[in-house]
Amino acid sequence: xxxxxxxxxxxxxxxxxxxxxxxxxxxxxxxxxxxxxxxxxxxxxxxxxxxxxxxxxxxxxxxxxxxxxxxxxxxxxxxxxxxxxxxxxxxxxxxxxxxxxxxxxxxxxxxxxxxxxxxxxxxxxxxxxxxxxxxxxxxxxxxxxxxxxxxxxxxxxxxxxxxxxxxxxxxxxxxxxxxxxxxxxxxxxxxxxxxxxxxxxxxxxxxxxxxxxxxxxxxx
Numbered sequence: 001x002x003x004x005x006x007x008x009x010x011x012x013x014x015x016x017x018x019x020x021x022x023x024x025x026x027x028x029x030x031x032x033x034x035x036x037x038x039x040x041x042x043x044x045x046x047x048x049x050x051x052x053x054x055x056x057x058x059x060x061x062x063x064x065x066x067x068x069x070x071x072x073x074x075x076x077x078x079x080x081x082x083x084x085x086x087x088x089x090x091x092x093x094x095x096x097x098x099x100x101x102x103x104x105x106x107x108x109x110x111x112x113x114x115x116x117x118x119x120x121x122x123x124x125x126x127x128x129x130x131x132x133x134x135x136x137x138x139x140x141x142x143x144x145x146x147x148x149x150x151x152x153x154x155x156x157x158x159x160x161x162x163x164x165x166x167x168x169x170x171x172x173x174x175x176x177x178x179x180x181x182x183x184x185x186x187x188x189x190x191x192x193x194x195x196x197x198x199x200x201x202x203x204x205x206x207x208x209x210x211x212x213x214x215x216x217x218x219x220x
Contacts, residue, residue, distance in 0.1 A: 025075040029084050030065035037091045039101045040064060043111060051115065058104060058111045063123035067091075070130030070184075089145070090133050097151040120156040124167050124175040128183035135193050150191045162186070165206035182206055 034044045043058035051057055068087050075083045095101050100118055103109035115121055136144045158168065167173060167183045185199040186206075195203070 025077065025080055026069055026072065027065065029072065029075055029080075029087050030061065030068045032084060033068055033087050033091050034061055034064050036088060037095055039095045039105045040091065043104065054112055055115075056111055058101070058114065058121040059126065060123070063126045066123060067126035067130035070127050070180075071133045072130075073134070086137070090130075090137070093145045093148050094129055094133070094151065097148045098156075099152060100156060117158060118156040119158055119163060119167055119173050122167075122173045122175070124173060124179050124183055125156075127175075127180045128167075128187055131180070131184040132187040132191065132193070135188055136191060139193060147191055151187075154187075154190055166203075178202070 034040045034046070040059065043056075044061055044064060045051055045055065045057040045059070046061045048055075048060055049062055051060060068091075071090055072083050072087060098120055100109060100114050100120060104111055104114055111121075119125055133144075136147060140147055155162070158171070158173075164170075165182075166186050167179055181199070182202055185195055185203050188195055188199070189203065
C-alpha cells in the first residue's frame with residue numbers, strides 16, 4: 001500500500017487541500033464563509049486552483065482562503081468563534097457593496113462576463129479586500145461596515161487605467177505579492193484609510209507608471 005500510494009501520488013490543488021484539511025482552523029473558517037455567504041455559496045469552485053475560461057463560478061476556494069487569511073491573520077482554538085463571526089460579517093458586508101457580485105447573484109450578469117470585464121473576482125482583489133478590511137476594522141471598530149459603501153464607487157473594470165501597475169500589467173491581472181500589497185493600498189486610499197510610508201511610495205511608483213502609459217498612448 002505504501003509503495004502504491006507513493007508511486008501514484010499526485011499533488012492536489014490548494015482548494016482541495018483547504019476543503020479536506022479539518023485540522024487547520026483557518027481552512028474551516030474559509031470553508032464556512034464559502035458555504036454561508038450567498039454569492040460565495042453559489043459561485044465558489046472548491047476543486048480548482050484557477051477557473052476555466054467558461055466556468056460558471058466566480059471564485060476559487062483558495063482565493064477565499066487567502067482573502068480570509070489577510071483579514072484575520074491567525075485563528076486559534078480560543079478565538080475561533082469570534083474570528084468566524086468577524087469573517088462572515090466582513091464578507092457579507094463586502095458582497096453587499098460590490099454591485100457586480102450582486103448582478104451575478106441575481107442573474108443579470110454571467111460569471112464569465114464578469115471575469116472577462118472586471119477584476120473584482122480575482123484572487124489579487126480578494127486578498128487585497130481582506131488586508132484592507134483588517135486595517136479598516138482596526139481604525140474604525142464601531143462603523144467599519146458603513147464605510148465599506150465606498151467600494152460601490154470603485155471602477156472595477158479591466159479598462160480602468162488605475163489598475164495598471166497595481167493589479168494589472170497590460171491585459172493581464174497579476175497576483176504577485178507586490179500586486180496584492182499595492183491593490184490593498186489602493187483600496188485603503190479609496191476608503192480614506194491611513195497608508196504607511198512604504199505603501200505610499202509603492203503607490204506613487206505605480207501611479208508614475210500610469211502617467212507614463214497615458215503619455216505613451218497620447219504620443220501614438
